[in-house]
Amino acid sequence: MFRRQLLQSSRAVTQRITQIPRTQQITSSPFSSLSSRSARIAQPAPSSQTWSRRWQSTEAAKSEESKDSSDTQAAPQSSDEVAALKQEIEKKNKEVIDMKDKYLRSVAEYRNLQDRTQRDSANARNFAIQKFATDILDSIDNLDRALGSVPEAAVSSDGNPDLLNLYNGLRMTEKILMQTLEKHGLSKYDPLEREGKKFDPNLDEATFFAKQEGRNDGEVFYTQQKGYTLNKRVIRASKVGVVKNS
Numbered sequence: 001m002f003r004r005q006l007l008q009s010s011r012a013v014t015q016r017i018t019q020i021p022r023t024q025q026i027t028s029s030p031f032s033s034l035s036s037r038s039a040r041i042a043q044p045a046p047s048s049q050t051w052s053r054r055w056q057s058t059e060a061a062k063s064e065e066s067k068d069s070s071d072t073q074a075a076p077q078s079s080d081e082v083a084a085l086k087q088e089i090e091k092k093n094k095e096v097i098d099m100k101d102k103y104l105r106s107v108a109e110y111r112n113l114q115d116r117t118q119r120d121s122a123n124a125r126n127f128a129i130q131k132f133a134t135d136i137l138d139s140i141d142n143l144d145r146a147l148g149s150v151p152e153a154a155v156s157s158d159g160n161p162d163l164l165n166l167y168n169g170l171r172m173t174e175k176i177l178m179q180t181l182e183k184h185g186l187s188k189y190d191p192l193e194r195e196g197k198k199f200d201p202n203l204d205e206a207t208f209f210a211k212q213e214g215r216n217d218g219e220v221f222y223t224q225q226k227g228y229t230l231n232k233r234v235i236r237a238s239k240v241g242v243v244k245n246s
Helices: 002-019 022-027 032-042 048-126 130-148 161-183
Strands: 186-189 204-210 220-225 227-230 233-236 238-243
Touching (some): 130 161, 130 227, 130 233, 204 220
Antiparallel strands (some): 186 227
16 A cells, blocks of 8 residues: 555656646756856856957047047147248248348449449559649640741751751650650640541630631631640640631
């Protein structure tokens, strides 16, 4: 009888077990919590490469954001710098133009000074004897008058030999004196020896006017005193008589 009851009990337990779903059996099993924990433990932890990739991607995003913000901030700064540089360049260009103008003016002034200095030096050299030449003109005039006062017949070969020698000596003295003065730029001119014998107000001084038949107005017909130039500058104008028929 006891065996029969034990067999019936075992059959009832077996029947109950078969009626319970398999999933419920697994979840309600005392080993289910252990298995889930072991499953969680068994899951692999993220590797160092995975973390490195995540850090690099984050840093790249941050760098892109900072670059965009820096570009946005640098744009107005760069435009301001360009404007400042343009102003500086314009200022320097004006300074260069001003310095070039001053340089050209200085060069022109220096060249003018050179020309003026050379001209003054030449004038000082050419007209250094002007006072001496003016003073000696009276002596030359006296020699000229002395030679002009001797008649042509007296200085002919049949005339007085002593007078002829004196006349020739005076002429030689005048010639040597004029050659010496001409070396220093002093020269004598006679309007009657000029081509056309026309009166020149820049060289001649008209002391009187007279009618002369066969001559044109403004023509020199008489030389009262010869003129002299020193290096083409008139130091004494000739004194002449001019024809005036009208």
